Amino acid sequence: MSRNVIPFPSGPGPHDAAAARWLARRDAGLTPAEQAEFVAWLAADPAHEAAWHAVDAAWRAFDTPRDHGLADGMVLALASRRRQRRQKRTFVLWSAGLAAAACLAVVFLLRPAPTPPPLAVAPTPSHPVSPISSTAPAPVAPPVAQPADPTLALVIKAPRQTLEDGTVVELNGDAEIAVHYMAEKRSVRLIRGEALFTVAKNPARPFIVSTGLADVQAVGTAFAVKLGAQNVDVLVTEGRVAVDRTAPAASAPREFSTLVDAGNLFVMPRSAAPGEKLGRLEPLAPAEVNRRTVWRAPRLELSATPLRDAVTALNRENTVRLRLSDPALAELRLSGVFRADDAEGFARSLQSYGVQAERRGDEIVLSRR
Amino acid sequence: MDDSAEQSRWFAAELQPHEPALRAYLRSQFPDVHDVDDIVQESYVRVLKARQTGPIASAKAYLFTTARNAALSILRRPRIFSEKPVTDFAVQSVPEDKPNAADIVTLRQETAILLDAIDALPDRCREIFILRKLQGVSQKDIAARLGLSEQTVQVQIARGAQKCADYLRRHGVSHP
Numbered sequence: 001m002s003r004n005v006i007p008f009p010s011g012p013g014p015h016d017a018a019a020a021r022w023l024a025r026r027d028a029g030l031t032p033a034e035q036a037e038f039v040a041w042l043a044a045d046p047a048h049e050a051a052w053h054a055v056d057a058a059w060r061a062f063d064t065p066r067d068h069g070l071a072d073g074m075v076l077a078l079a080s081r082r083r084q085r086r087q088k089r090t091f092v093l094w095s096a097g098l099a100a101a102a103c104l105a106v107v108f109l110l111r112p113a114p115t116p117p118p119l120a121v122a123p124t125p126s127h128p129v130s131p132i133s134s135t136a137p138a139p140v141a142p143p144v145a146q147p148a149d150p151t152l153a154l155v156i157k158a159p160r161q162t163l164e165d166g167t168v169v170e171l172n173g174d175a176e177i178a179v180h181y182m183a184e185k186r187s188v189r190l191i192r193g194e195a196l197f198t199v200a201k202n203p204a205r206p207f208i209v210s211t212g213l214a215d216v217q218a219v220g221t222a223f224a225v226k227l228g229a230q231n232v233d234v235l236v237t238e239g240r241v242a243v244d245r246t247a248p249a250a251s252a253p254r255e256f257s258t259l260v261d262a263g264n265l266f267v268m269p270r271s272a273a274p275g276e277k278l279g280r281l282e283p284l285a286p287a288e289v290n291r292r293t294v295w296r297a298p299r300l301e302l303s304a305t306p307l308r309d310a311v312t313a314l315n316r317e318n319t320v321r322l323r324l325s326d327p328a329l330a331e332l333r334l335s336g337v338f339r340a341d342d343a344e345g346f347a348r349s350l351q352s353y354g355v356q357a358e359r360r361g362d363e364i365v366l367s368r369r
Numbered sequence: 370m371d372d373s374a375e376q377s378r379w380f381a382a383e384l385q386p387h388e389p390a391l392r393a394y395l396r397s398q399f400p401d402v403h404d405v406d407d408i409v410q411e412s413y414v415r416v417l418k419a420r421q422t423g424p425i426a427s428a429k430a431y432l433f434t435t436a437r438n439a440a441l442s443i444l445r446r447p448r449i450f451s452e453k454p455v456t457d458f459a460v461q462s463v464p465e466d467k468p469n470a471a472d473i474v475t476l477r478q479e480t481a482i483l484l485d486a487i488d489a490l491p492d493r494c495r496e497i498f499i500l501r502k503l504q505g506v507s508q509k510d511i512a513a514r515l516g517l518s519e520q521t522v523q524v525q526i527a528r529g530a531q532k533c534a535d536y537l538r539r540h541g542v543s544h545p
Contacts, residue, residue, distance in 0.1 A: 012538070016531055024527035027501075028508045028519065032385055033377075039384075039410065040376035043417030058534035062483055062502040071503040074484055078499060081488055 015051035023055050073159075083303060157298040157340075166200035167207065172226075172295045194226035196237075196296060210246055214268055214278060217242045217256055224293060234266040235284075235292055243268075245278060263289060298340035307332040310346075311366075318343040325367040329355065376417055383428040384413055391436055399440040408443070412436040486536035490529055497522055498529035 065071040159171045175193025186207045199207045201220030209216045209225050213232045221239025242256030260266045268279035308330035311322045320343045338346050347357035347364045356369045395405050412435040500506040512519045
């Protein structure tokens with residue numbers, strides 16, 4: 001993998017602007033004559049060359065995200081930052097613009113604090129928006145309709161990675177883990193948040209997640225570990241895991257004290273004293289297991305987004321396709337968070353806004369009632 | 370300027386015609402060197418600089434020798450990350466192609482800084498920069514997509530590149 005070794009000079013220089021202009025010209029494509037001019041410019045003065053190398057190295061540094069498949073995530077993050085800035089800025093404007101936008105139908109959903117991501121939020125059938133006075137307090141959430149600026153339909157997915165042994169890790173929100181694979185065991189430390197592991201089977205090389213409070217061992221199974229403020233939770237969705245207190249020195253083989261089977265939640269209070277029981281076992285209904293792991297599903301965030309764009313975004317994610325039979329529907333604006341992998345559910349939630357959904361084979365046709 | 374124009378003419382007449390042969394030579398002799406563009410450009414500059422200090426008998430021979438030396442020096446350059454001891458690494462938002470551990474730590478920090486650098490750009494400039502660098506759209510296509518002249522896009526790219534370089538410099542992005 002090529003790394004960017006960036007030999008930056010100490011500060012900005014007089015040739016930076018010229019170097020940047022050359023960079024942009026070169027990026028657009030130089031004719032042979034222009035290339036001759038460029039090379040001559042470079043050779044004319046070592047300062048030209050230094051300025052060029054600095055701007056060129058920086059420019060290349062911005063290739064890293066695409067080289068590593070991180071660019072799409074960055075685009076989303078930048079769009080979301082911009083949106084947040086705008087929401088703050090346009091809050092007052094919004095109430096003014098509302099009259100003009102009176103025809104908008106807006107689905108309002110509750111959205112928790114910006115991070116961690118809002119999940120499992122079922123679309124609540126809602127209030128047509130009532131005007132908010134410009135003296136209203138704090139210009140923060142809920143997501144505000146932005147009639148002046150049609151916004152993106154964002155599909156957001158939990159980060160997901162396949163580790164070298166085939167184990168798949170999914171991270172909820174801002175979760176973070178550290179991976180340390182050794183010959184005799186696969187060790188992962190959960191640093192923050194919640195992660196779900198679908199572990200590749202290998203009895204000779206146990207897979208152990210440590211949380212500081214407890215270690216969770218799996219052989220071939222799927223489970224989520226969540227670091228909460230009060231408790232550490234282990235939710236097993238497949239197979240079985242073994243849980244034990246984190247050992248002071250983890251070298252010797254040891255017995256794990258508690259076995260947790262699929263469909264169970266093991267809750268370990270952080271306050272438990274060393275002599276006390278490590279935690280309690282709670283059997284969960286399948287629906288409850290689904291609810292607790294719904295953060296794995298991609299979600300669609302809309303913010304005064306035209307239905308047309310929402311449909312385009314959903315159709316990219318699903319085999320069942322939505323189609324608008326009435327062009328007027330295209331401009332219907334929606335806000336809220338939906339599951340991006342459930343086109344039917346999305347269509348159903350539109351019904352309370354006078355939109356009729358009809359399934360025809362692999363297609364759901366939306367029309368006005 | 371006269372000097373520079375003379376250099377340009379000499380370059381176009383004496384060096385540029387050898388470029389296809391030079392590239393073919395580099396690709397065949399140094400298949401592990403990926404940055405052929407860089408070596409070619411770097412070699413041009415070195416030859417032009419050498420010419421400022423005295424006449425060059427065979428521009429072609431000089432060019433090829435310079436390029437060969439540049440390629441060799443790249444091959445000798447130590448790999449930056451391979452020798453670092455690895456204890457653990459974080460994997461948030463890491464893609465599927467399994468880069469090595471130490472890379473990932475750096476990658477995460479680097480990505481965060483890149484994100485901030487782009488975020489700090491003025492609106493129009495940021496929009497264009499994102500299309501170009503994160504979405505890989507060419508300047509020409511950006512112009513068409515946004516209904517701007519190619520000149521305008523180029524100006525914004527230059528501006529974005531300079532500002533981002535500045536941002537990285539101020540935030541000390543450089544590797545040992």
